[in-house]
Amino acid sequence: MDLDDVTIYHGGQFKAYGDARIGLLTHGLNYGTGCFEGIRGYWNAAENQLYFFRLAEHYDRMRSSAKLLMLTLPEDTEALCRNTLELARRNDYRQDVYVRPIAFKSSEEIGVRLHNVKGDFAIVAVPHKSYFDASRGLKVGVASWRRIDDNSAPARAKLTGVYVSSALAKTEAVENGFDEAILLSSDGHVSEGSAENLFMVRGGRVITPPVTDSILEGITRDSLIELCRTELNIEVVERSIDRSELYAAEEIFFSGTAVGVGPVIEVDRRLVGDGKIGPISTALGDLYAKVTLGKIAQYRQWVTPCFPSLVAGAV
């Protein structure tokens, strides 16, 4: 894909990707003072429709990330959602898409701080490419890098600078022959993957670290907790997880906008369960795929259609 052909939203206008100019001294580039979102649109070919998943929730989360950085998003959530849909239409995306809204300190001057620095905001949408193929199950390793602590730089917010922690862990994992990393919190509990939340199954119950164990408060995590409880009738417990519990787990899976449900079949060279993708991971993965495509009536409120409906009589 050629980015020159992509229309973006920046400075309250739709423009060509190349027309947004960011200077070398931009505060956010130098000091990591920015926040972003990752949102997906799912192409439902049968309905000729692009469905955005939990669009408003992503912008609500972005607003709280921005608040942490003393940044104000330029529009309310309704307008941001409307402009995201318009952006996809202007690009005429009739395929899966990945949307990257970004807000950042934009003053071009030396001096690290949050106060008295201007902000900027843009939305870029590109065709979605698979982040990694989790269909055969992922082999993961516990990283030597710890997840950044809430009192250092909050992992709860999606801050650009905080992603150095993810990048260090991810590259270490890949260089050690794994697909992905699991990061521990500073007090040694399981936190999350480099860009995913983590769930494990023990004794038939689904367990995931609490939001106080240095995790991003994932929107997919929230969705899976709801689907597990309501649709699969499986108990979900939010509690701290010890590293050694990963070796005893019956199933482990990641959750995230990029990966969806990402089953893990090996941790630190030990098989998870019998080394095959487990039944709960499979059931949740199937359900989540249907929900994101707007195929399940009870969860239609989680998806926002992009194009005018072709159904007769619809407005």
Ligand SMILES: Cc1ncc(COP(=O)(O)O)c(C=O)c1O
């Ligand atoms: C560090 C981290 N944890 C978890 C997630 C999953 O969050 P979500 O489900 O909202 O995409 C992401 C992805 O954005 C992430 O970057």
